[in-house]
Amino acid sequence: MPSKDIEIKNLWFRYEEGDWVLKGIDLEVEEGEFIAIMGENGAGKTTLVKHLNGLLKPLKGYVKIKGTDTRTVSVAELAKYVGLVFQNPDHQIFAETVEEEVAFALRNFGFPPGEIQRRVEEVLREMGLSKYKGRSPFLLSGGEKKRLALASVLVYDPDIIVLDEPTTGQDYKQKAVLGKIIKQMNAKGKTVIVVTHDVEFVVDLFDEVVIMARGRILARGRTEDILTNEELVKKARLVMPQLAEAAMYLEDNIRFKGNYLREDNFVKCIISALGEDVLGELNAGSARL
Amino acid sequence: MQVLRGFEYRGIDSPVHRLDPRVKLIYSLCSMILVLIYTNGLVLAAIFLTSMPFVLLGHVMKRWLQMLKGLIPLLVLIFAVNVLFAPNVEGMVYATSMTLRFLALSSTFSIVFLTTAPDTMAMAFVKMGIPYEYTLAFTMAVRFIPTLARDLQRIIDAQRSRGLELEKGNILRRIRNFIPILVPLMVYEIRRSFQIAESMESRGFGFPRRRTFLHEVKFSRNDYLVLMLTLMFFSALIMVKIVLRVS
Ligand SMILES: Nc1ncnc2c1ncn2[C@@H]1O[C@H](COP(=O)(O)OP(=O)(O)O)[C@@H](O)[C@H]1O
Numbered sequence: 057m058p059s060k061d062i063e064i065k066n067l068w069f070r071y072e073e074g075d076w077v078l079k080g081i082d083l084e085v086e087e088g089e090f091i092a093i094m095g096e097n098g099a100g101k102t103t104l105v106k107h108l109n110g111l112l113k114p115l116k117g118y119v120k121i122k123g124t125d126t127r128t129v130s131v132a133e134l135a136k137y138v139g140l141v142f143q144n145p146d147h148q149i150f151a152e153t154v155e156e157e158v159a160f161a162l163r164n165f166g167f168p169p170g171e172i173q174r175r176v177e178e179v180l181r182e183m184g185l186s187k188y189k190g191r192s193p194f195l196l197s198g199g200e201k202k203r204l205a206l207a208s209v210l211v212y213d214p215d216i217i218v219l220d221e222p223t224t225g226q227d228y229k230q231k232a233v234l235g236k237i238i239k240q241m242n243a244k245g246k247t248v249i250v251v252t253h254d255v256e257f258v259v260d261l262f263d264e265v266v267i268m269a270r271g272r273i274l275a276r277g278r279t280e281d282i283l284t285n286e287e288l289v290k291k292a293r294l295v296m297p298q299l300a301e302a303a304m305y306l307e308d309n310i311r312f313k314g315n316y317l318r319e320d321n322f323v324k325c326i327i328s329a330l331g332e333d334v335l336g337e338l339n340a341g342s343a344r345l
Numbered sequence: 346m347q348v349l350r351g352f353e354y355r356g357i358d359s360p361v362h363r364l365d366p367r368v369k370l371i372y373s374l375c376s377m378i379l380v381l382i383y384t385n386g387l388v389l390a391a392i393f394l395t396s397m398p399f400v401l402l403g404h405v406m407k408r409w410l411q412m413l414k415g416l417i418p419l420l421v422l423i424f425a426v427n428v429l430f431a432p433n434v435e436g437m438v439y440a441t442s443m444t445l446r447f448l449a450l451s452s453t454f455s456i457v458f459l460t461t462a463p464d465t466m467a468m469a470f471v472k473m474g475i476p477y478e479y480t481l482a483f484t485m486a487v488r489f490i491p492t493l494a495r496d497l498q499r500i501i502d503a504q505r506s507r508g509l510e511l512e513k514g515n516i517l518r519r520i521r522n523f524i525p526i527l528v529p530l531m532v533y534e535i536r537r538s539f540q541i542a543e544s545m546e547s548r549g550f551g552f553p554r555r556r557t558f559l560h561e562v563k564f565s566r567n568d569y570l571v572l573m574l575t576l577m578f579f580s581a582l583i584m585v586k587i588v589l590r591v592s
Pocket residue numbers: 071072073074077095096097098099100101102103104498
């Protein structure tokens with residue numbers, strides 16, 4: 057049986073001022089899981105992930121990482137197991153060179169110099185940043201900075217990797233690169249949690265989603281069940297994936313059923329709904345053109 | 346961080362909030378002068394207590410207390426340093442009055458900021474003849490304190506997540522620990538200020554010669570009342586200083 061990486065029980069939290077931001081969160085994540093957390097702005101997603109390495113401590117309930125209560129150890133200790141990458145890389149970039157920026161965590165954790173060198177080079181290669189090694193990190197483009205921030209956490213090889221809004225401000229191609237990188241991390245056995253409200257990104261990559269709204273977890277399940285649930289999506293104030301929306305429209309008008317979140321399935325569903333004769337006509341029509 | 350909250354304006358309504366900002370500024374200026382010329386503990390305590398009506402009528406007790414709580418480490422430091430330089434009874438007395446001085450000063454300024462909208466303050470400055478550019482710099486600085494505090498928190502969170510331990514090591518190491526916090530903060534804020542300058546220019550800032558305001562400030566009966574009380578208190582204490590030669 058796989059062991060639990062993250063165990064959150066009845067977690068309540070609020071900041072010094074204001075109302076409860078997290079209201080009784082229960083969440084368990086097992087080793088090697090690959091999950092997206094979705095929810096509108098202000099739902100409490102960032103507050104939740106800040107509990108995973110002890111930056112914030114529960115006011116009620118508990119958070120356990122690999123069986124250890126986060127209240128009993130330091131952030132630096134937890135950070136060895138949980139790599140948190142925040143939304144804005146400008147909030148962490150400070151070093152003179154890209155290389156130094158990436159080495160920062162390794163130095164904090166007391167890795168030997170030879171090992172630091174080896175790891176930094178490897179991760180820069182994986183992230184396609186090798187050519188900027190000696191340059192100032194402040195001169196990188198937005199997408200490159202984002203990858204640098206990711207590299208500066210991946211370099212120390214934490215078991216659990218948490219990314220907060222990794223796709224904001226990224227264009228389509230950069231998103232695809234990012235998607236590939238995090239998929240690879242999961243393939244290597246890492247537990248990966250990604251906070252995002254980019255629906256298409258989730259549909260393309262994740263089999264499992266957690267939906268948050270107003271400090272609570274509304275649902276957790278398979279992407280195709282959750283994101284096609286109109287009521288749930290509306291309650292969480294998310295937008296439906298475009299294909300799901302198109303499918304719903306079609307359902308109302310022609311007989312149309314099935315798993316239609318991904319393009320290939322969607323096309324298959326359309327073909328079977330339309331029937332072969334309609335297709336024949338269409339083909340004949342396009343042949344005339 | 347908590348200390349900053351003690352200077353942050355919140356848009357509630359009260360007689361103190363409605364006072365003309367110039368009156369509040371005169372009050373804090375008078376307090377400041379008195380605080381600086383007196384070392385007598387009783388007088389300093391009295392000056393400190395003049396904050397109370399403002400705090401109570403202005404419904405800012407919670408914030409004000411928060412500010413005082415946040416000041417405690419600094420007050421202890423001031424006291425300790427002063428005692429350290431003169432470790433005898435006189436030194437203790439002097440240290441106490443220095444601490445009271447600082448307390449009274451923070452309190453009066455906190456009241457002004459807690460109960461006056463930055464924009465209203467700016468208008469008062471303009472009315473007092475200060476060029477609008479300087480006034481604007483002031484309002485923007487005040488306006489960005491909460492933003493700055495939030496950025497700072499985010500940066501600290503990000504660096505701690507990468508294993509930075511601020512409290513670790515000897516004093517030199519501890520100072521070095523702040524580099525990964527201060528560098529991103531400075532770069533980020535400087536970049537932000539350029540962006541703001543650009544967007545202000547694109548909206549024509551600095552073009553019109555004469556500026557007008559949507560709301561004007563004017564003295565009311567309460568303003569005259571508070572001004573009178575302040576000046577009476579001020580001149581009374583000045584007299585005491587001169588005539589009775591209280592330290
Ligand atoms: N440092 C803070 N101090 C006070 N309130 C905060 C702070 N950070 C977030 N909040 C509040 O907590 C709520 C949840 O915020 P957050 O966790 O950032 O949501 P999300 O990441 O889902 O957008 C919001 O209402 C926000 O205003």
